Amino acid sequence: MWALLGCGTSQPPPDIFALPISYVVGKKPEVVKAHDMNNDEFPDLLVVNSAGNSLSYFEGLGDGTFKDQQIIETGREPFAVELADFNGDRIADIALCNYGDGDVSIILGQKDGLFKLKTNVKVGRLPIAIASGDFNNDEINDLAVTLRFNKLIILLGVGDGTFKVAEAYQASPTPAHITISDYNSDGNQDIALALNAVKTRFLKMFYGNGDGTFQPPKLLEGGSQSSFLIHHDMNMDGKLDLLSSSPMKDSLSIFIGDGKGTFTKMQDFAGEKGPHNIVVGDFTDDRVPDIVVCNRRGASISVIQGNGDGTFVYPHYNYSVGSQPRSITGADFNRDGMMDVAVVLYQKQILEVFLRKASVPPIDA
Numbered sequence: 001m002w003a004l005l006g007c008g009t010s011q012p013p014p015d016i017f018a019l020p021i022s023y024v025v026g027k028k029p030e031v032v033k034a035h036d037m038n039n040d041e042f043p044d045l046l047v048v049n050s051a052g053n054s055l056s057y058f059e060g061l062g063d064g065t066f067k068d069q070q071i072i073e074t075g076r077e078p079f080a081v082e083l084a085d086f087n088g089d090r091i092a093d094i095a096l097c098n099y100g101d102g103d104v105s106i107i108l109g110q111k112d113g114l115f116k117l118k119t120n121v122k123v124g125r126l127p128i129a130i131a132s133g134d135f136n137n138d139e140i141n142d143l144a145v146t147l148r149f150n151k152l153i154i155l156l157g158v159g160d161g162t163f164k165v166a167e168a169y170q171a172s173p174t175p176a177h178i179t180i181s182d183y184n185s186d187g188n189q190d191i192a193l194a195l196n197a198v199k200t201r202f203l204k205m206f207y208g209n210g211d212g213t214f215q216p217p218k219l220l221e222g223g224s225q226s227s228f229l230i231h232h233d234m235n236m237d238g239k240l241d242l243l244s245s246s247p248m249k250d251s252l253s254i255f256i257g258d259g260k261g262t263f264t265k266m267q268d269f270a271g272e273k274g275p276h277n278i279v280v281g282d283f284t285d286d287r288v289p290d291i292v293v294c295n296r297r298g299a300s301i302s303v304i305q306g307n308g309d310g311t312f313v314y315p316h317y318n319y320s321v322g323s324q325p326r327s328i329t330g331a332d333f334n335r336d337g338m339m340d341v342a343v344v345l346y347q348k349q350i351l352e353v354f355l356r357k358a359s360v361p362p363i364d365a
Contacts (some may be wrong), residue, residue: 013317016283016303017341020321020352021065026052029344032351034331035083036060037092038113043331046094047344047351048078055081055096056351059113064334064355072107072115076100084132084141087118087161095143097127104130104145108161118161123153124168133180133189136212144191146175152193156212166212171204173197177229181240183207184261193217194226194244203229203244207261222265223253231257232280234289235310247274247296256310266310272318273298279330281339283356292341294328301328301343321345321352 026049037044042062046055053074058066075098082095087108094107094115102125106118126148135142136156143155143163150172155163174197183190188208195204201224206214223229226244234241239259245252252271255263274297283290288308292301300320305313324346333340338356345352 013303013319014284015357017319017354018357020343020354023058023066023069023351023353025049025056025069025344025349025351026054026071027349028052028346029056029326029349029351030079030346031081031327032329032342032344033081033083034329034333034342035092037083037109039091042335043333045329045342045351045353046081046083048074048081048096049349050077050079050099053078055094055107057115058351060333062333062335064340064353066353074098075103075105075120078105079128080130082130082132082143086132086141086157086163088140088159093118093161095130095132097130097145099126099128099148102127104143104155104163106161106163119163121155121163121165123147123155123165124151125149127153129175129177131178131180131191133191135189135208135210135214137188137210142212144178144180146171146178146193149174151175152178152191152206154212154214167214169206169214169217171195171217173200175204176227179229179231179242181231183231183240183257183259185259186210190214190261192220192229192231192242194223194229196225196227196246196248198225198248200225203242203255205261220255220263220265222255222268224249224251224268226253228276228278230278230280232289234280234306236288236308241310243278243280243291245271245275245278245293247276250275252278252291252293252304254310269304269312269314271295272300272302275302276326277328279328279339279341281330283339292328292330294325294343296325296346299323299325301325301341319354321354322348322350324348 028051077100079099188210
């Protein structure tokens with residue numbers, strides 16, 4: 001069973017989610033991601049098991065439930081994963097950071113729903129985050145990888161599931177999560193980078209040249225000791241904004257983008273204990289983007305309602321999910337038009353799937 005916990009309010013929080021459906025995963029699940037891996041138009045789930053040296057693949061059935069896990073062996077201490085088509089067959093593949101081996105595994109998806117290791121690419125010591133984009137405008141997915149202490153590594157895709165190691169960029173201090181899009185509307189993919197070193201109060205923006213190289217990074221002030229970064233149009237003006245979280249500071253930050261590469265930092269807002277991964281979606285049925293945050297030290301997820309202008313409604317609401325939630329992802333798992341969420345519990349080795357309820361009264365501002 002699970003409990004609903006209001007944050008700073010005497011009124012009960014809205015009953016947004018049904019009781020969770022639970023699945024066993026591997027040891028110390030680090031990341032969960034939703035993606036249609038077998039082209040059946042149903043979201044599947046992949047869980048990175050850092051101490052199990054494995055991935056757990058859950059095939060979605062389209063009704064909010066999943067088949068039993070399929071175990072995929074990995075390198076040592078897998079830590080981060082990206083899902084995209086790397087060999088041009090229109091089937092999703094897997095790029096996995098093996099933290100303990102200093103490499104990235106490329107695991108190709110196949111028509112039968114199985115997976116096959118294509119190659120391992122050596123990238124350097126302690127790869128911690130990975131994301132894909134087309135950096136040289138050849139319509140082939142490339143990869144960006146951060147190394148734990150000071151590097152951003154660019155891997156250019158060949159188109160057959162292999163990669164060429166290209167430029168390495170200084171990205172100190174302590175680069176963490178990355179997100180990729182065209183933030184200055186020049187037609188080239190850019191990289192936004194969170195930094196979680198102590199006393200660091202800025203993000204780094206690497207603007208792409210369109211040939212696989214990047215300009216010297218620009219600092220974006222704000223985002224104290226950030227560990228997670230995501231983009232979304234939060235103020236509904238057609239331009240991407242940035243959202244970051246700081247688990248050590250128990251805070252979140254939003255940067256409003258102008259579509260030309262400039263971002264305006266809004267006032268930080270309080271989170272719960274250890275806010276980390278963020279999912280964006282309309283969770284309050286008002287057609288305005290909200291955020292759901294995984295609280296690693298709080299045994300909860302928080303639903304924070306957006307106003308549609310880049311600000312948020314307070315108080316927000318907490319939903320208990322069990323101890324040490326490590327990661328969260330969102331998708332419509334049962335085809336009802338509403339976004340659901342899935343959370344992994346680090347010590348309990350459990351995946352919990354929370355489906356949205358069909359009729360939920362709106363949260364009053």
